[in-house]
Amino acid sequence: MDLLQVKDLSKRFATVHALKGVSFTIRRGAVVGLIGPNGAGKTTLLKCILRLVRYEQGAIFLNRQPLAGRKAMAAMISYIPEQPVYYEELTVEENLSLYGMLAGIPRPEFAEKKQMLVDHLDLAEHLKKLPDQLSKGNKQKMMIAMAFLKRFQLMLADEPFSGLDPVMIRRLKDLFLGVKKENKTVLLSTHLLDLAQTICDEYIILNHGTILAAGDREAILRAAGASAKAECSLEEAYLMLLERGEGS
Amino acid sequence: MSILALLFKAQLRGYRKLLKKGWPLVGALLVFILLVADGARMVTGQVLSSACLPLIYGVVFLFIAGRRILFLKYPPFYFSLPGLYFFLTTPVNHRLVLAGKILLSYLPLLLLSFGWSILARPAPAGLPDGAGLFFTLVAVANISWLLYNAAANRLLLRKILIFLAIMFMLFIKTPGFVWALIAAGSYGWALYSADGINWSKFENHCRVAYLTRKYLLAGNWGGLEALAYEYAQPPAASFFAARVYATGRWAFPSGQTLLISRYPLLGWVMFLGQSALSIFLMGKGGYLSVFGGSLLLVLGFVAPFALPVQKLKQKMGQGLFPAGDFPDFLTGMLIIPTVVAWVLLTVVVFCVSSGFNPIGAIAAAFFPAVILSYLAVVKGMSGPALSGWFVSGALLFALLFSLLCSAFWGEAFAVLLFFIPYLGLTCRWMRGIYEG
Numbered sequence: 001m002d003l004l005q006v007k008d009l010s011k012r013f014a015t016v017h018a019l020k021g022v023s024f025t026i027r028r029g030a031v032v033g034l035i036g037p038n039g040a041g042k043t044t045l046l047k048c049i050l051r052l053v054r055y056e057q058g059a060i061f062l063n064r065q066p067l068a069g070r071k072a073m074a075a076m077i078s079y080i081p082e083q084p085v086y087y088e089e090l091t092v093e094e095n096l097s098l099y100g101m102l103a104g105i106p107r108p109e110f111a112e113k114k115q116m117l118v119d120h121l122d123l124a125e126h127l128k129k130l131p132d133q134l135s136k137g138n139k140q141k142m143m144i145a146m147a148f149l150k151r152f153q154l155m156l157a158d159e160p161f162s163g164l165d166p167v168m169i170r171r172l173k174d175l176f177l178g179v180k181k182e183n184k185t186v187l188l189s190t191h192l193l194d195l196a197q198t199i200c201d202e203y204i205i206l207n208h209g210t211i212l213a214a215g216d217r218e219a220i221l222r223a224a225g226a227s228a229k230a231e232c233s234l235e236e237a238y239l240m241l242l243e244r245g246e247g248s
Numbered sequence: 249m250s251i252l253a254l255l256f257k258a259q260l261r262g263y264r265k266l267l268k269k270g271w272p273l274v275g276a277l278l279v280f281i282l283l284v285a286d287g288a289r290m291v292t293g294q295v296l297s298s299a300c301l302p303l304i305y306g307v308v309f310l311f312i313a314g315r316r317i318l319f320l321k322y323p324p325f326y327f328s329l330p331g332l333y334f335f336l337t338t339p340v341n342h343r344l345v346l347a348g349k350i351l352l353s354y355l356p357l358l359l360l361s362f363g364w365s366i367l368a369r370p371a372p373a374g375l376p377d378g379a380g381l382f383f384t385l386v387a388v389a390n391i392s393w394l395l396y397n398a399a400a401n402r403l404l405l406r407k408i409l410i411f412l413a414i415m416f417m418l419f420i421k422t423p424g425f426v427w428a429l430i431a432a433g434s435y436g437w438a439l440y441s442a443d444g445i446n447w448s449k450f451e452n453h454c455r456v457a458y459l460t461r462k463y464l465l466a467g468n469w470g471g472l473e474a475l476a477y478e479y480a481q482p483p484a485a486s487f488f489a490a491r492v493y494a495t496g497r498w499a500f501p502s503g504q505t506l507l508i509s510r511y512p513l514l515g516w517v518m519f520l521g522q523s524a525l526s527i528f529l530m531g532k533g534g535y536l537s538v539f540g541g542s543l544l545l546v547l548g549f550v551a552p553f554a555l556p557v558q559k560l561k562q563k564m565g566q567g568l569f570p571a572g573d574f575p576d577f578l579t580g581m582l583i584i585p586t587v588v589a590w591v592l593l594t595v596v597v598f599c600v601s602s603g604f605n606p607i608g609a610i611a612a613a614f615f616p617a618v619i620l621s622y623l624a625v626v627k628g629m630s631g632p633a634l635s636g637w638f639v640s641g642a643l644l645f646a647l648l649f650s651l652l653c654s655a656f657w658g659e660a661f662a663v664l665l666f667f668i669p670y671l672g673l674t675c676r677w678m679r680g681i682y683e684g
Contacts, residue, residue: 052447052451074339087334089257089259089262090257094257102251104338
């Protein structure tokens with residue numbers, strides 16, 4: 001069953017046409033990689049879904065319903081932003097508590113989830129610290145913990161692996177795979193193609209605001225014209241698609 | 249702990265940090281407010297009759313409404329960046345949060361309007377004026393918020409029509425309760441249309457405001473520079489830069505001229521305003537007024553003239569090696585500010601002291617001009633922190649100036665007594681920085 005449907009989405013910033021009639025569908029329980037070079041329109045697309053950016057044309061449907069009020073949208077979508085955003089005057093634990101309370105998570109559920117995430121992401125020793133005392137990677141872990149604290153149907157993750165060490169990348173990957181088992185959906189923007197191959201069921205390749213290819217690995221290879229050499233990697237297919245610069 | 253308690257805790261810790269890191273700025277602001285308040289009481293109590301008050305209100309409204317409605321690209325209030333993120337990605341009632349935030353943004357308007365009105369006419373007589381002024385400012389702020397989020401089509405036309413309507417209402421002396429109705433209506437409209445807020449634009453502006461405050465408090469000049477680079481418009485091609493190629497010691501004043509020529513117009517308006525107010529305060533006489541006036545003069549003058557030194561220091565940190573040695577640098581950086589300060593201070597001497605003929609005034613203004621320029625260089629070298637430089641510099645300048653107002657020989661004595669040791673100490677320190 002489809003969870004997210006984006007139809008003919010267009011967005012222009014002054015002289016830059018960030019999205020040009022983007023359309024795709026994501027089924028429930030899928031982990032979808034949103035891949036593209038810098039400035040391709042990935043963050044803009046995520047922000048359009050979050051209603052942080054007004055779009056001129058197109059429509060977004062969640063559970064086959066048009067995206068309605070902000071409250072309803074925020075209840076269904078969780079978001080890991082590209083840059084860590086936190087109250088620098090509150091400790092890590094206080095930031096997590098505040099976010100949990102605002103997200104309306106009941107206290108027992110919050111305590112259980114927090115403990116699980118703190119253990120999984122090795123945040124226990126940092127709970128009483130102010131975020132500015134943490135390294136970039138640990139700040140990113142705090143943002144990941146916040147996003148996973150929330151109840152959601154769709155998670156939008158903008159470069160979530162940025163700043164993480166290999167162990168933490170592995171653990172975050174486990175978290176995404178766990179989400180998938182719960183039949184929840186992830187739209188994951190990343191540049192790490194090797195990693196994306198191990199998590200994602202499907203991919204959306206975006207460049208200059210246009211979708212170059214979308215679908216599972218085989219569909220991407222076909223779109224790249226790589227059917228004859230199906231052993232080629234996603235990265236090779238991606239580079240071929242970019243070079244050809246064709247729309248899907 | 250509840251949501252409000254955590255938010256309050258964050259605010260409290262933020263203010264504590266502000267006081268800890270930015271106390272010179274807060275102190276200077278308080279002194280400035282006290283001096284302006286004192287000046288306003290003197291103007292309204294002694295020079296102007298109460299018949300002039302509507303005229304003053306009119307000018308203030310014209311300025312505020314013009315700036316808010318016609319020219320302002322920024323919102324009338326800001327969320328902190330984490331506040332915005334926490335509130336936009338969780339299912340909290342955003343109308344309720346917005347309602348509270350807009351109400352909180354009225355607090356400075358409340359203080360401004362009642363403060364000014366009570367200064368102009370002591371309470372309780374000033375209170376109705378204060379209420380009227382408050383509701384007018386609130387209405388203008390609400391309308392500017394609605395225009396900020398409005399669609400781009402025919403926006404300028406709408407802005408002009410609204411501005412003219414406000415001006416007309418002021419002209420016919422619309423009573424306060426009508427402004428209160430407009431304020432309440434526009435507040436309700438702002439909440440009703442909360443789903444139409446241009447979040448991407450607002451988030452962008454909140455981000456700049458939040459990071460600027462954060463970097464300023466941390467004295468993070470690199471962060472500010474990166475922020476300015478990210479958001480500033482590229483500088484216009486300079487007539488000067490295309491034609492002048494100066495080397496050696498002349499590279500310093502030519503680079504300085506280029507940077508000063510790009511200083512924003514609003515900055516020059518502030519500079520002139522501060523200079524005029526400082527002349528007025530010094531004219532009142534007395535050590536406190538001379539000190540206050542000097543403080544303003546120093547603050548106004550160093551802002552544009554310290555900038556080239558700050559930029560050079562920053563570039564040196566990034567690997568630039570200027571061709572000249574330290575005396576070249578110091579003299580090169582002093583030439584242009586000294587000429588400007590000399591002209592400015594000659595006017596000041598004329599206005600505040602009757603003991604000089606024209607030639608005497610020009611001569612008497614020379615030493616303070618050099619000192620003022622030197623303070624700008626010291627400020628440029630000391631970076632964005634205000635610290636002890638500000639107080640010591642202003643004190644030095646106030647002492648010099650109070651002596652200058654009385655006698656030329658007194659000034660020469662003060663130069664020997666105060667400036668030469670200050671010069672010796674700071675020169676040594678600046679040479680250390682310059683030569684790495």
